[in-house]
Amino acid sequence: xxxxxxxxxxxxxxxxxxxxxxxxxxxxxxxxxxxxxxxxxxxxxxxxxxxxxxxxxxxxxxxxxxxxxxxxxxxxxxxxxxxxxxxxxxxxxxxxxxxxxxxxxxxxxxxxxxxxxxxxxxxxxxxxxxxxxxxx
Numbered sequence: 001x002x003x004x005x006x007x008x009x010x011x012x013x014x015x016x017x018x019x020x021x022x023x024x025x026x027x028x029x030x031x032x033x034x035x036x037x038x039x040x041x042x043x044x045x046x047x048x049x050x051x052x053x054x055x056x057x058x059x060x061x062x063x064x065x066x067x068x069x070x071x072x073x074x075x076x077x078x079x080x081x082x083x084x085x086x087x088x089x090x091x092x093x094x095x096x097x098x099x100x101x102x103x104x105x106x107x108x109x110x111x112x113x114x115x116x117x118x119x120x121x122x123x124x125x126x127x128x129x130x131x132x133x134x135x136x
Contacts, residue, residue: 036100036108044098044105045114051093052118053126055086063118066090 036044056063066087091102098105109116 032104032107032111035104038112040100041105041108041112041114044094044100045109045116047098048094048105048109048116049118049122049126051090051097053122055090056118056123056126064120064123067117 052063052066055061066084094100094105095102106116108114
């Protein structure tokens with residue numbers, strides 16, 4: 001079973017509550033900069049932009065429109081918004097391709113101020129080359 005602890009919690013308290021549990025808290029204790037370096041975040045961003053480009057070129061799909069939700073979009077990317085199934089499928093694809101935790105990925109994008117949205121500029125770059133590259 002997998003559980004995500006989103007809010008900060010005192011690890012001493014958590015360990016005392018679950019004394020006999022057989023799990024590791026070390027990975028989650030690190031900061032986002034420990035879990036995902038800027039270089040790794042930039043690699044993940046390239047993969048994410050490529051996934052969005054591949055989605056965008058499908059007939060009737062518009063990756064740019066996925067990012068019109070403002071604050072709701074941010075919560076969809078960081079959480080598991082079941083109402084936005086297309087976005088969830090794209091996030092799942094990123095996880096499958098990279099093996100990186102979705103929450104960590106988008107938290108790192110936010111932390112390093114990397115633009116994870118898909119824009120008209122991304123669309124033009126992708127169509128010119130057939131691949132998204134040099135986006136970061």
